[in-house]
Amino acid sequence: MNFVEELRWRGMLHDIMPGTEELLNKGMTSGYIGFDPTADSLHVGSLAQIMTLIHFQRAGHKPFALVGGATGMVGDPSGKSQERNLLSEDVLQKNLAGIKAQLEKFLDFDCGANSAQMVNNYDWFKDYTFLDFIRDVGKHITVNYMMAKDSVKKRLEGEGMSFTEFTYQLVQGYDFYYLWKNNNCALQMGGSDQWGNIVTGTELVRRKGAGEAFALTTQLIKKADGTKFGKTEGGNIWLDAEKTSPYKFYQFWLNTSDEDAKSYIRIFTLFDEETIRSIEAEQDAAPHLRMLQKALAKDITIRVHGDAAYEKAIKSSGFFFGNTDIEFLNELNSNEILALFDGVPNYTINAADLQQGINVIDLLAAHTSIFPSKSEAKKTIAGGGVSINRNKIAVEDVISPAVLINGKFILAQKGKKNYFLIIAE
Template identity: 75%
Template sequence: MNFVEELRWRGLLHDIMPGTEEELAKGMASGYIGFDPTADSLHVGSLLQIMTLVRFQQAGHKPFALVGGATGMVGDPSGKSQERNLLSEEILNHNLNGIQKQLERFLDFDCGANSAEIVNNYDWFKSFTFLDFIRDVGKHITVNYMMAKDSVKKRLESEVGMSFTEFSYQLVQGYDFYYLWKHKNCVLQMGGSDQWGNIVTGTEFIRRKDGGQAFALTSPLIKKSDGTKFGKTEGGNVWLDPKKTSPYQFYQFWLNSSDDDAANYIKIFTFLNEDEINKIIAEHAAAPHLRVLQKALAKDITERVHGFDALETALKTTDFLFGNGSLEFLNSLDDEGVLQVFEGITQFEISKEEFSAGYDVLTLLADKTAVFPSKGEAKKMIVGGGVSVNREKVPAPEKVFMTSDLINEKFLVVQKGKKNYFLVIVK
């Protein structure tokens, strides 16, 4: 199965320029995808394009990942309802470094002729003067051609309008393609379907300026089966940086996918073949309550993005919070690890000096924290056996907690009912 066939059966082919498949069939070809440095980490929305580059390399072709040091200073209007804030050079460089490190985890940079390369378009734009640009690039693409692009038309028809800066973006991206075609023999640019207009501007510029031929293909923009945006949670973007989205949260994002979404995602975001995927889907259909499909998806992607150790921690965290995991797991973690487990869970702080004399459970849970709105409600639930601290049922409302009860001499884990967790931090 060749690269295009692989994309097609996985549902990852949206547009393809005629002749692209035939060009790739000739032998090893070079192609690239651009990544936008608006943050110092990529998110799961970028993962599709990363996987596309990896599949491209696995098919025997040479992948280039372009980080937009220059285009990041301009801002892509595609799919945007208004102009975004421009980044300072310092922030931009910080973002570029973070993104480059992430890309290096996925692509193979030491495999011979088709080793991956990372390029930064600032390297060829930094000495390009404005007059040189409008003379050498601008004269080859007409305003009529640029105005016909959907990304331009939609903005011009809106109340916001479009600045010249954003209007020129497709020329800048078009020149990127030309530069890589000219100097790196890149014959293919790939991206999301919202990038089609910008990509074909590059192929047209190559044709008009040097009479060359280049190709394009795009993948569909991923949406959830209910029509909502993929890659978002109540807390915002799901990032690839474990400091922004912990491996546990990352694992949970995939684990909480609906059946329809998981069946789609496992084709898009894993390297499992068609037979393996069909087997997992059939196993899931036989016992949907076991969530075999979601678990296979979450494990595969979490391990690929964060590594085996992080996956193990995510699995143990999930077992601790939703299964029968033991307190030994928390005892094995340092303070930062414990805080990561309970990231996003309500936390309360008490000074060590206050806690040194001990607290009876009713005062602790109703007065010093807000686990319960009153001592009466706390007492009622404790008597009913519905409150646990550090994985043990609170035996009676008179129970007193001392510093010796603290995990890492710092934490108490309070469980109210089956699924409501709270973290008390003593410091």
């Protein structure tokens, strides 16, 4: 497999330094991508870079994942309009552990010569004094060179930038130099907004180490409508199931537009070109079946969360269409239930009140406001228009703890489509 050609046909390649392809064609090359440890989980915005490392390893090369324990304390100004808050060492260590566990799902860390390797730049910066750094590194890169970078220009034209952020490209550049010297890393990869920082690294290798290093960047992922990829009204779509449930994760990909799905299935899956074209043909023949979105969502959900989580996501997706039995909800934890019913009106009642039993009319019109009055609740129930946990109820029914789903939830339904979640606490 030719790594660069793989990125090209998938529409991922953006910039590549002359000589990079020749280097890769000579044999196994070590290359790295940096990951920002500002949270204890990566999100889907990081997936393009993870996929780049996966393709790199599949092509027979050795991938390094650099987690920026040191650079995370500084903050990369690229693509940012404001300076970020600096993180404490304790928070960084927690974040690094979370990211490492996630990367191990995607990269093979035990496959011989081209096993993936994780490095933390805090390891080589923690004992590097400021005076040593500016003497050994700073003298090789001119201020004029640093000022010419787009990331610096844009910030200086706006709110300005601190000396801390200004030095970021030197710090990242030294990462490249260090990995080139100590780990034989000849290539740094990243998103297209990282080109300036990466090239600073190649310059440092050339000027300080009298060596040669190379650069490659991938396209920044955008949605066809111009909005930012990976963001929803609820914020980031995380790879951590505790932050974004597998159901929400699956739905994010399933709800992708047809145009976006055609590019995403190339970028975020390992399907070959023939398989993708076959799925596209199915999509063109029956667009309403959304075969592209289903194939995309299935592949990514399984690789991030596993088969069992994918099956749960499928059952959850079918719940509101009546394709999934109510008993399925007992297989979900509280967070998964809340994620499933996100957007559904919810009410909280006192769990102690349920111990004595609550008449269903009181539950729906007094303990909650699902109905504006008891008379309206009574009339609708008598007409067979209300269900509790998908069971029709009568006006004399009393609701007890026995009906609770997972010991905490009651699902009320008015008519066919109006759901309400009652939470007993």
